[in-house]
Amino acid sequence: MTARQDVQQADVPAICKSCEARQDGLCGAFNARQLAVLAKASSRHEVPAGTELPDDGTYSNLLSGVVKLTRNLSDGRQQIVGFHFAPDFLGRPFEAKKRIRAEALTNVALCSFPKAIIDRMANEMPELGRLLLKHTLNELDEARDWMAALGRKTASEKVASFLLMVARNTDPAHHPASPISFDLPLTRTDIADFLGLTIETVSRELSRLRSDGTIRIVNKRQISLASMAQLEERCGD
Amino acid sequence: MTARQDVQQADVPAICKSCEARQDGLCGAFNARQLAVLAKASSRHEVPAGTELPDDGTYSNLLSGVVKLTRNLSDGRQQIVGFHFAPDFLGRPFEAKKRIRAEALTNVALCSFPKAIIDRMANEMPELGRLLLKHTLNELDEARDWMAALGRKTASEKVASFLLMVARNTDPAHHPASPISFDLPLTRTDIADFLGLTIETVSRELSRLRSDGTIRIVNKRQISLASMAQLEERCGD
DNA sequence: GAGTCGCCTTGATCGAGATCAAGGTTTTGC
DNA sequence: GCAAAACCTTGATCTCGATCAAGGCGACTC
Numbered sequence: 186m187t188a189r190q191d192v193q194q195a196d197v198p199a200i201c202k203s204c205e206a207r208q209d210g211l212c213g214a215f216n217a218r219q220l221a222v223l224a225k226a227s228s229r230h231e232v233p234a235g236t237e238l239p240d241d242g243t244y245s246n247l248l249s250g251v252v253k254l255t256r257n258l259s260d261g262r263q264q265i266v267g268f269h270f271a272p273d274f275l276g277r278p279f280e281a282k283k284r285i286r287a288e289a290l291t292n293v294a295l296c297s298f299p300k301a302i303i304d305r306m307a308n309e310m311p312e313l314g315r316l317l318l319k320h321t322l323n324e325l326d327e328a329r330d331w332m333a334a335l336g337r338k339t340a341s342e343k344v345a346s347f348l349l350m351v352a353r354n355t356d357p358a359h360h361p362a363s364p365i366s367f368d369l370p371l372t373r374t375d376i377a378d379f380l381g382l383t384i385e386t387v388s389r390e391l392s393r394l395r396s397d398g399t400i401r402i403v404n405k406r407q408i409s410l411a412s413m414a415q416l417e418e419r420c421g422d
Numbered sequence: 423m424t425a426r427q428d429v430q431q432a433d434v435p436a437i438c439k440s441c442e443a444r445q446d447g448l449c450g451a452f453n454a455r456q457l458a459v460l461a462k463a464s465s466r467h468e469v470p471a472g473t474e475l476p477d478d479g480t481y482s483n484l485l486s487g488v489v490k491l492t493r494n495l496s497d498g499r500q501q502i503v504g505f506h507f508a509p510d511f512l513g514r515p516f517e518a519k520k521r522i523r524a525e526a527l528t529n530v531a532l533c534s535f536p537k538a539i540i541d542r543m544a545n546e547m548p549e550l551g552r553l554l555l556k557h558t559l560n561e562l563d564e565a566r567d568w569m570a571a572l573g574r575k576t577a578s579e580k581v582a583s584f585l586l587m588v589a590r591n592t593d594p595a596h597h598p599a600s601p602i603s604f605d606l607p608l609t610r611t612d613i614a615d616f617l618g619l620t621i622e623t624v625s626r627e628l629s630r631l632r633s634d635g636t637i638r639i640v641n642k643r644q645i646s647l648a649s650m651a652q653l654e655e656r657c658g659d
Numbered sequence: 660g661a662g663t664c665g666c667c668t669t670g671a672t673c674g675a676g677a678t679c680a681a682g683g684t685t686t687t688g689c
Numbered sequence: 690g691c692a693a694a695a696c697c698t699t700g701a702t703c704t705c706g707a708t709c710a711a712g713g714c715g716a717c718t719c
Contacts, residue, residue: 336618381573
């Protein structure tokens with residue numbers, strides 16, 4: 186990986202070192218000239234956990250950390266409607282009708298680009314538009330999966346599905362039959378707000394999965410699984 | 423409107439008469455030459471209620487009728503994850519990971535185009551790509567609104583929100599304070615599968631809204647409202 | 660190291676919505 | 690027009706997950 190980073194640095198101008206090294210987010214779609222333009226306009230940010238990410242019209246590659254998207258009802262009830270894990274691409278090309286807040290769940294590193302530059306490039310570069318569309322369609326698929334979970338799964342199926350989602354995002358290439366452990370980047374309140382449950386129910390279902398032997402709870406935030414396949418059986422789909 | 427239709431027919435070659443007259447779906451984005459190409463490749467279909475719309479790689483303008491999108495869990499539990507009302511644009515540019523079925527709820531009229539033609543045009547026409555992206559982002563916003571409803575609203579808020587959604591799609595320009603009546607294009611089972619409830623609960627909540635005086639139930643499928651504003655108060659958001 | 664605060668767990672009880680059950684109404688087919 | 694089927698409503702009861710309540714466990718502060 187260090188070798189690859191060196192090659193990248195020799196081949197193309199820097200956007201920001203982390204972006205470039207990992208070809209994060211959209212960066213893989215650009216040629217050397219475009220990367221040079223982006224490099225000048227980009228800026229790197231470190232954002233501490235708990236910060237709201239303002240919708241200031243910029244686009245960003247999420248280099249590390251986890252971001253939650255929330256929708257609130259008028260009386261304060263909250264629903265988490267999505268997560269972004271590194272190396273997702275953040276930002277919205279057009280205005281949203283309803284307000285969705287984005288907040289850093291963990292410390293987050295971003296590489297940001299002004300909207301105008303990306304939009305201009307998208308106009309002269311159909312490949313970029315297709316990539317944005319593909320990203321958005323994936324988000325739509327995920328949202329619909331969670332609609333099915335919210336509407337039709339039991340509490341324990343919801344919790345199992347959630348753990349599986351985090352595990353998959355932690356290590357997308359992980360073999361389903363082998364053990365894995367990972368940190369939950371969320372409080373019980375966040376998990377509840379995502380699954381449409383209360384914190385007590387989340388806690389009880391986690392305890393039940395532990396006494397089942399399906400999961401081990403190391404440290405409140407750290408979970409380890411004998412296998413993802415075992416959880417998949419409890420997901421209902 | 424008839425006047426406008428005449429102008430359109432004089433200006434540009436026909437895609438199919440209905441598309442053209444209403445500038446449905448994506449047709450408003452094309453110039454005369456492109457419309458001519460599309461016209462040759464397009465075909466009009468009438469699909470009876472209850473038919474599954476196969477994901478055959480074509481794109482379609484939905485000229486009339488309502489389409490539901492469903493996700494099923496392994497044991498048959500069903501969640502409706504979205505609707506398409508005329509004049510939506512149907513079709514998916516890339517492969518979906520999980521299977522979502524599309525089914526006509528009412529009789530449906532479609533104007534279909536081969537995928538290859540649209541994809542080629544999207545490559546040489548950034549405007550079209552942006553339009554597709556915009557459509558997809560709207561779908562994403564809607565999906566997230568329903569996530570919030572599924573996760574955090576009570577049964578009566580869900581039913582009120584649903585009625586409001588149908589009312590708005592029936593007549594998008596309707597004044598919120600004036601009376602409106604519309605047909606529900608769904609059975610109670612479909613409503614329940616959309617709201618994550620049982621048919622009995624849907625039926626009871628509709629009865630309650632009727633005895634409240636918020637709605638009138640004319641004919642099981644036909645609802646009339648004194649005002650949309652009254653329902654909005656019961657939506658929770 | 661005592662006290663406070665934030666977060667989590669567990670138990671007891673409650674209630675919204677599910678399930679079970681019966682009957683009514685509309686549609687369909689002959 | 691009648692019978693059957695599909696769909697809808699309403700009532701009785703049950704259950705899953707919410708709510709209420711108490712206490713545990715770390716992480717800070719002083």
